[in-house]
Every structure is written in C-alpha cells, then in structure tokens.
C-alpha cells in the first residue's frame with residue numbers, strides 16, 4: 001500500500017487525501033448533470049476536503065472552471081457577494097465581466113493573484129457593495145459566471161454559519177430582521193441557482209447543519225433546490241486502511257491489532273479523529289524513540305493524549321457550535337442531556353428523557369424549548385443516535401470527552417426532578 005502523508009491542521013487534498021471514492025463519483029456525476037448539492041455532516045467529517053479534492057480533480061480534467069468560496073468570516077449578504085466575486089478571479093472570462101461591473105473600484109488593480117492582491121481586490125470590491133445594491137451586484141456576478149467559457153462549479157463553504165449569524169442576535173436568539181435578511185439571501189441564491197442551472201453548479205457545505213437552523217426559522221423551503229448528500233464517517237475497513245497508509249508514510253510499524261484498538265476506542269470513525277489519534281500515537285513513540293506500536297501504547301495514548309488537555313481543545317469547538325445553533329435555553333438543556341448520557345454508559349434512556357422534559361419545564365425562564373427540538377439538533381450534529389430504548393452517543397471519543405469535562409458535578413436527573421418538584 002502506498003504511504004499517505006499526514007494531515008496538518010486544515011483540510012486535505014492530493015497526497016494527503018484518503019479514499020472517499022464513492023462520494024467523489026457521486027459528486028462528479030451530479031456536476032456533469034448540473035445538479036446542485038447540499039453537503040451535510042457533522043464538523044470534521046471531511047466536507048471541505050472532499051469538495052477541495054473534487055475541484056482539484058475537475059480542474060485537472062479541464063472541462064469545468066471551479067470556484068471555491070469560504071463564507072466563514074462573512075457577516076452579511078454584501079460580504080458574501082464580495083467573497084464570491086473575488087474568488088471568481090480564476091474564471092478569467094467571467095472575471096473580465098465582473099471587473100467591468102465594478103469599473104471604478106477596480107481601476108488600476110494589479111493582475112497578480114497572490115494573497116496580498118486578493119485581499120486588496122476584496123477590500124475594493126466590498127467597498128462597492130452595500131445593503132442597497134448587493135442583489136444587483138450579485139446578479140451581475142452570477143450572470144458573468146454563467147457566461148464563462150467553461151461551465152462553472154461554484155462551491156460555497158460554511159454558508160450555514162453565515163445564515164446562522166444573520167439570523168440571530170448576540171444572545172443567539174432569532175430576530176425578525178435576521179429572518180427577513182436570511183429569507184432574502186436564500187431566495188436570491190435559489191433564484192440564481194435555478195436560472196443558471198446547467199451553466200453554474202452549486203455545492204453548498206458547512207459544519208453547522210443548515211436544516212435545523214432553517215427549520216427553527218421556518219425557512220426550510222429554501223433548501224429545496226439542492227440534492228442532499230450526507231457525508232458519513234468512515235467504515236472500519238477504510239479507517240484501518242487509512243491508518244496503515246499513514247503508518248507506511250512515516251515509517252511506523254502499526255500492527256492490525258493496534259489499529260483495531262484505535263477504531264474500537266473511537267467507535268465513530270470521523271476522519272479527523274482517526275488522523276488525530278494517529279498523530280498523537282506517532283509523536284508519543286517518536287519521543288520514546290520507538291517505531292513499533294502495541295495495543296498498550298494505543299490505550300495509553302488514548303487516555304493521556306486524546307482525552308487530555310490537548311485533545312479537549314477540539315471539544316471547545318464542538319460546544320461553541322452547539323451554542324450557535326441552539327438558543328440559550330436549548331443549549332443549557334443540551335449540556336444536561338449529553339452529560340446524563342455520558343455518565344450512563346453513553347445511553348440516554350426514555351425514562352430519563354421523560355424526567356428531563358418535566359425538569360426543563362420547571363427550570364425554563366421563558367418558553368421552554370421542546371425537548372424534541374434539542375434532541376433533533378443533537379442527532380443532526382452527530383452526538384446522539386436514536387435507539388429503540390432512547391439515544392446513544394455515536395462517538396466513543398466524544399462520550400469520553402464529555403464525561404471528562406462535565407462529569408464532575410453530575411447529578412442524575414432523577415434526583416434533580418425530585419428536588420424541583422418539592
């Protein structure tokens with residue numbers, strides 16, 4: 001088996017990218033048919049990597065022009081339009097037309113495409129777009145892309161983050177203005193997506209689920225121009241193969257028993273967690289000047305490193321995303337539900353859910369958030385999966401993290417409900 005290069009902190013493509021052949025095939029077919037895709041999965045599943053690798057391959061083939069836009073830092077529809085416009089630069093035909101639309105702003109701008117030049121273009125473009133004209137300016141960008149010589153694959157990453165940000169105030173509550181702004185942005189996207197179908201193919205992705213957010217806001221219909229694609233964790237064989245390829249790539253002897261032990265600990269094989277585990281193990285053995293891993297090494301590194309302070313940094317990320325998606329009351333409820341599950345062998349049983357329902361009702365300061373809504377978000381974001389007798393933590397790692405972080409002051413719901421009723 002050929003060696004695989006280790007991943008860095010960011011998305012991967014090329015010689016660092018492993019497998020995902022089925023998803024790459026599905027997405028290529030969709031691009032050829034002009035079908036728009038909404039790529040969903042919990043964070044760190046490899047959405048950005050998958051899209052980047054797809055665009056890399058499509059670019060190599062030469063049939064499509066690809067444009068990648070990241071909306072992580074965008075705050076308004078105008079920001080989004082500016083970002084799409086800037087990133088359209090590689091589509092040279094389209095870019096010439098876009099420049100005409102922003103004539104004065106871009107006069108004398110350098111033709112270089114290094115980071116400094118891109119930042120400069122961004123600032124100038126952004127200055128020409130405001131709340132009053134973003135629709136029209138954005139429409140011109142769409143039209144220019146639609147008339148590009150090669151048809152365009154337009155990947156928009158982290159759109160749900162922008163939507164969520166526009167929708168809510170600083171306390172993470174949905175506001176009427178936010179709802180109106182999101183409605184406008186998504187209608188605009190939908191209209192142009194439909195109008196230019198066949199010339200521009202959209203791949204929208206993001207680490208916060210778009211559906212739960214739109215459902216909360218009553219805007220679900222906007223997602224209906226997209227065919228969903230749900231990116232799943234790796235199956236065990238793929239993760240075992242990936243670990244073998246990584247080991248090969250950096251000269252580590254990692255026997256099957258040790259790789260199996262790694263998968264057993266993680267349970268849910270999120271590519272990022274697989275990479276992270278491998279990296280910790282490799283580093284640990286390097287420090288000990290050993291190049292052969294045992295099952296005992298795997299167990300030690302799991303407890304000391306993966307569950308340790310360094311590993312827990314990832315959990316902060318998970319928690320902050322949860323906070324963004326749920327309003328404050330729902331967020332508090334979610335923390336309780338997950339802690340209960342992590343302290344009960346990963347299971348949140350029906351009886352516990354019933355007790356929590358009563359307890360949350362008593363505790364709520366305003367309107368209680370329906371417990372079903374909270375559970376739906378936890379399910380959608382990959383924390384819990386529905387079972388016959390309740391819900392269960394999907395990932396062994398997340399369950400162990402949660403327990404380590406929140407277990408200390410745990411009071412079972414049975415005891416709390418009794419108190420609140422007294």
Ligand SMILES: Nc1ncnc2c1ncn2[C@@H]1O[C@H](COP(=O)(O)OP(=O)(O)O)[C@@H](O)[C@H]1O
Pocket residue numbers: 007008009010011012016017018019020041042043044045046047048049050207271272273275276
């Ligand atoms: N196909 C893949 N091959 C190898 N590693 C991957 C792959 N997909 C994801 N990863 C790992 O997961 C990490 C996060 O990937 P990323 O694409 O940023 O996820 P997302 O966009 O879903 O949050 C990467 O840094 C890499 O370590």
Ligand SMILES: [Mg+2]
Pocket residue numbers: 047048049157207
């Ligand atoms: Mg991403």
